Amino acid sequence: MLYIKDLTKVFNPGTVNEKTALTGLSLHLAPGDFVTVIGGNGAGKSTLLNSVAGVFPVDGGQVTLDGQDITRLSEHRRARYLGRVFQDPMMGTAADMNIEENLALAYRRGQRRTLKWGVSAAERAQYKDLLHELDLGLEKRLTDKVGLLSGGQRQALTLLMATLKAPKLLLLDEHTAALDPKTAAKVLALTQKLVEENHLTTLMVTHNMHDAIRLGKKTGGALDNDRLLLS
Amino acid sequence: MTQVLLGAVSLGILWSIMTIGVYITYRILDIADLSVEGTLPLGAAVACFMITRDINPYLASFCALLAGCLAGLCTGLLHTKLKIPALLSGILTMIALYSINLRVMGAPNLSILRMETVFRPLARAGMSNSAAIITVGGVCALLLIGILYWFFGTELGSAIRATGNNQRMVRAQGINTDTMKILGLVISNGLVGLSGALIAQSQSFADVQMGTGSIVIGLASLIIGEVLFGGKSFFRRLVALILGAVVYRLIIALVLELGMNPNDLKLFTAITVALALWLPQGRELLRTFRKLLAKEGN
Ligand SMILES: Nc1ncnc2c1ncn2[C@@H]1O[C@H](COP(=O)(O)OP(=O)(O)OP(=O)(O)O)[C@@H](O)[C@H]1O
Numbered sequence: 454m455l456y457i458k459d460l461t462k463v464f465n466p467g468t469v470n471e472k473t474a475l476t477g478l479s480l481h482l483a484p485g486d487f488v489t490v491i492g493g494n495g496a497g498k499s500t501l502l503n504s505v506a507g508v509f510p511v512d513g514g515q516v517t518l519d520g521q522d523i524t525r526l527s528e529h530r531r532a533r534y535l536g537r538v539f540q541d542p543m544m545g546t547a548a549d550m551n552i553e554e555n556l557a558l559a560y561r562r563g564q565r566r567t568l569k570w571g572v573s574a575a576e577r578a579q580y581k582d583l584l585h586e587l588d589l590g591l592e593k594r595l596t597d598k599v600g601l602l603s604g605g606q607r608q609a610l611t612l613l614m615a616t617l618k619a620p621k622l623l624l625l626d627e628h629t630a631a632l633d634p635k636t637a638a639k640v641l642a643l644t645q646k647l648v649e650e651n652h653l654t655t656l657m658v659t660h661n662m663h664d665a666i667r668l669g670k671k672t673g674g675a676l677d678n679d680r681l682l683l684s
Numbered sequence: 685m686t687q688v689l690l691g692a693v694s695l696g697i698l699w700s701i702m703t704i705g706v707y708i709t710y711r712i713l714d715i716a717d718l719s720v721e722g723t724l725p726l727g728a729a730v731a732c733f734m735i736t737r738d739i740n741p742y743l744a745s746f747c748a749l750l751a752g753c754l755a756g757l758c759t760g761l762l763h764t765k766l767k768i769p770a771l772l773s774g775i776l777t778m779i780a781l782y783s784i785n786l787r788v789m790g791a792p793n794l795s796i797l798r799m800e801t802v803f804r805p806l807a808r809a810g811m812s813n814s815a816a817i818i819t820v821g822g823v824c825a826l827l828l829i830g831i832l833y834w835f836f837g838t839e840l841g842s843a844i845r846a847t848g849n850n851q852r853m854v855r856a857q858g859i860n861t862d863t864m865k866i867l868g869l870v871i872s873n874g875l876v877g878l879s880g881a882l883i884a885q886s887q888s889f890a891d892v893q894m895g896t897g898s899i900v901i902g903l904a905s906l907i908i909g910e911v912l913f914g915g916k917s918f919f920r921r922l923v924a925l926i927l928g929a930v931v932y933r934l935i936i937a938l939v940l941e942l943g944m945n946p947n948d949l950k951l952f953t954a955i956t957v958a959l960a961l962w963l964p965q966g967r968e969l970l971r972t973f974r975k976l977l978a979k980e981g982n
């Protein structure tokens with residue numbers, strides 16, 4: 454499914470700020486795997502996921518998804534295969550747009566944007582049902598600006614957006630790290646539910662050993678100072 | 685006096701189209717685009733050039749819009765492909781257009797006095813000049829508002845709005861943010877070009893200097909519109925832009941009536957905009973201050 458081979462990323466090469474974030478990292482996910490990678494602050498967790506998502510070009514190695522080499526594919530082209538939830542709860546949604554507009558943007562992930570109306574009535578009904586299942590009362594706030602929601606609500610919404618159109622691979626960047634324990638537990642439960650329902654292949658990074666073991670069917674290992682130590 | 689007022693309203697309506705263009709970049713895309721200072725005279729130059737060649741003024745105005753789009757494309761490409769900061773990209777286009785505008789007109793200004801314009805047919809039918817401008821400009825502005833309201837509700841329009849909001853999220857949804865920015869700049873400058881064409885026809889000449897300070901005028905109108913008439917719905921906000929541009933012109937007419945030296949106008953506008961830009965923070969300060977006072981009182 455996902456093959457990461459010898460991935461290397463150096464930030465600001467050739468300057469005093471040169472920082473090797475990943476060195477020769479290799480990882481393999483089979484279809485349906487839920488793999489967790491654990492690591493402390495600055496270990497390169499976000500860098501790993503951002504490399505897979507194509508946020509920046511990598512300096513070496515290869516990323517293959519479902520047999521396709523995506524190493525040089527631009528970020529927006531890869532997006533059609535990927536669902537992403539970010540470390541920062543503000544990152545995954547457009548604050549000045551309302552809930553249904555955000556969902557509608559995600560519903561068309563990887564599709565050409567046309568001159569058709571942005572949100573259809575049929576979609577709206579579907580969004581209501583899905584939001585109802587979140588049990589956060591968001592189904593009544595479809596036209597509220599996302600900026601008005603709490604971090605936890607926004608992260609739950611981002612999660613829903615990432616899975617709205619089932620991705621080949623779901624990338625979770627310690628998406629509960631910024632939430633309080635109760636909300637974090639809720640969002641993690643939701644993660645598990647959505648992943649199971651949609652049979653998603655998932656790569657999650659976290660600094661929380663407990664989460665890593667509980668959620669991951671496999672642990673991909675621990676990131677330590679740019680290297681992946683095998684578990 | 686009514687003559688002065690009507691003149692101000694008609695000018696405001698023509699400039700409102702430019703204001704809508706500024707709104708698209710400044711508010712929707714979150715980019716301060718200075719190319720408009722060159723695009724406004726570009727639209728004027730193209731329209732006047734074509735009118736002097738006896739080309740239909742409606743067609744000439746449409747070509748001015750297209751020329752504006754091209755200028756926006758240029759800024760967009762500089763910004764996204766060459767990775768030049770948006771502000772600088774706009775300045776580069778603006779400077780380049782200065783030469784191009786001189787080329788188009790063949791001189792620093794071009795008169796179309798007594799030639800056909802989009803306003804003439806109505807004037808011939810017996811309307812006063814100002815009334816004709818208000819009618820044609822008003823229909824044009826309302827039509828544009830309708831089209832933009834529809835456009836920014838579509839999938840493509842939503843993608844542009846989201847790009848001004850959170851680019852990372854937009855890319856994660858498989859949208860090319862570069863394309864969206866270019867598209868927004870193209871539409872914005874197209875509107876500014878059209879506005880320039882209509883302004884030139886209303887005053888019967890194009891001038892290479894007529895864009896100077898136009899970004900500030902656009903911002904002033906935008907802010908006046910938002911503060912006085914703004915609302916929650918997008919449609920309301922678009923209408924507020926037209927009203928804002930008209931009120932701006934009425935204020936200018938008023939201070940001129942009161943005897944302000946026309947040479948001081950730009951200084952006056954700049955100070956107004958600076959104050960208005962500060963306003964949201966100013967209001968915020970006032971609110972916290974009031975809250976504090978209320979607390980003290982309890
Ligand atoms: N854009 C960047 N420019 C320069 N250095 C960077 C950049 N992004 C990350 N780094 C550096 O690369 C290293 C790995 O960063 P990364 O964000 O991947 O860590 P992380 O494991 O996600 O940490 P955290 O738990 O704090 O999120 C860090 O030393 C960081 O300073």
Ligand SMILES: [Mg+2]
Nearest residue numbers: 498499500540
């Ligand atoms: Mg991180």
